Amino acid sequence: MSENTVAAPAVAAAPPTPPRPVRVNKRKRHKHNLAGYGFIAPWLLGVFGFTLIPMVYSLYLSLTRFNLLTAPQWTGLDNYVTLLSDPRYLQAVKVTLIYVVTSVPLKLALALLVAVALNRGLAALGFYRSVFYLPSLLGASVAVSVMWRQIFSQQGLLNEFLGWFGIHGADWIGDPRYAMWTLVLLSGWQFGTPMLIFLAGLKQLPQDLYEAAALDGAGRIRVFFTITLPLLSPMVFFNLVLETINAFQTFTPAFVVSAGTGGPIDSTLLYTLYLYLKGFGSLQMGYASAMAWVLFLVIGAFTAVYFWSARRWVNYAE
CATH class of the missing domain: 1.20.5 (Single alpha-helices involved in coiled-coils or other helix-helix interfaces)
Incomplete structure (x- = not known):
């Protein structure tokens, strides 16, 4: 090729033609x-x-006076104002809060304890898992509540068992000092559902962390609080939210154990039981509707606080 020959400029490639949009009928x-x-x-x-x-x-x-027999009469916020001056309503709030703050931690603690024990590779694991889940499968039904009443009545099975050792048992459901705690025990006894959730979470934990802790000489208690519990915090959070909502809505055990009165001396007058007594016992459906909306807002507030605090103690594995 001659030195004076000039190379032809390269031709830029034409941009690809965009695909034509598909027209959908x-x-x-x-x-x-x-x-x-x-x-x-x-x-x-x-x-x-x-x-x-x-x-x-x-x-x-909730803004009316309604007795199920006549047309609702508008009263504005009267029902909500009356709640604050109703001593039985305030007692129901107190009893319900005590029930929630005692039964929920007890149930979750028992569920986690049993789940950790079952996670150690016991023989016949399926059998034990079914046995522990059975009370939750039955639920807070009328039959279970009637059985609980028969166990803790003055002439019930518990006092009969204590009588074998010469111990005179109390009237557990007839004494206001003990009646509420029978309901708390019933809730704790039905720990099967959160137990299964904890057990599923334990199966997914990485074993290399436990091997490293064993090499460092960490004890079981230290391993539980530094490895197991932080990694299980999402399951703890999930169970905490669900069980708190369920505890606020508990009705059947209190209704059956107290024979529908909330006694003795309103010691088992849970919120939903008093709502039922007002709505269907006294036919004050407007008042009961106001109670239902207050309960809805309280549950929403508890849930919001849980989600707000979750960022501080719930650890999600990346």
Whole structure:
């Protein structure tokens, strides 16, 4: 090639042609949307028919005087003001708070303790897991509550057992000093559901951390509080939220054990039991609706505090 030959400039490659947008037939897209709405229609009917609309109507009733027999009469905030001066309502709030702050930690502690024990590779693990879960499977049903009443009554099985050793047992459900604690024990006895959640979490923990702790000579208690418990904190948080909500809504055990009165001396008058007595016993449905909305707000406040505090003690593995 000659020295005077000039190379031809390179031609820039043309940019690729963007793909043409696919035009979707509007009629076909509308048909697909209708099919989707059709599949979720049962859920929508359930949410609006059994949750949202009843909640809005309950809010309206909480601002009225309604006895189920006549039309509601608008009273504004009178029901909410009356709550603050109702001594039985204040007693129900006190009893419910005591029940929540005692039964929830007891249930979670028992669930975690049993889960750690079952996680050590016991023989017949499935059998023990089923046995411990059985009380939760039965739930807080009327049958379980009746059985609990028979155990702790003055002539019940517990006092009969104590009588074999010459011990005169108390009237556990008839004495206001002990009646509430029988309900707390019933709640703690039904620890099967959080136990299974803890056990599933324990199965997922990395074993290399435990091997490193063993090489460093860490004891079991130190390993539990520095490795196991921090790694299980998401499960603790999940169980704490669910069990707190369930504790606030407890009704059947208190109703059955106290024979529907909340006695003795209102020592087992849980919030939901008093709500039932006002709504269906005294036919003060407007007052009961106001109680229901206060309970809804309290549960929401507890849940919000849990989520706010979770950033300080819940550790999610990355």
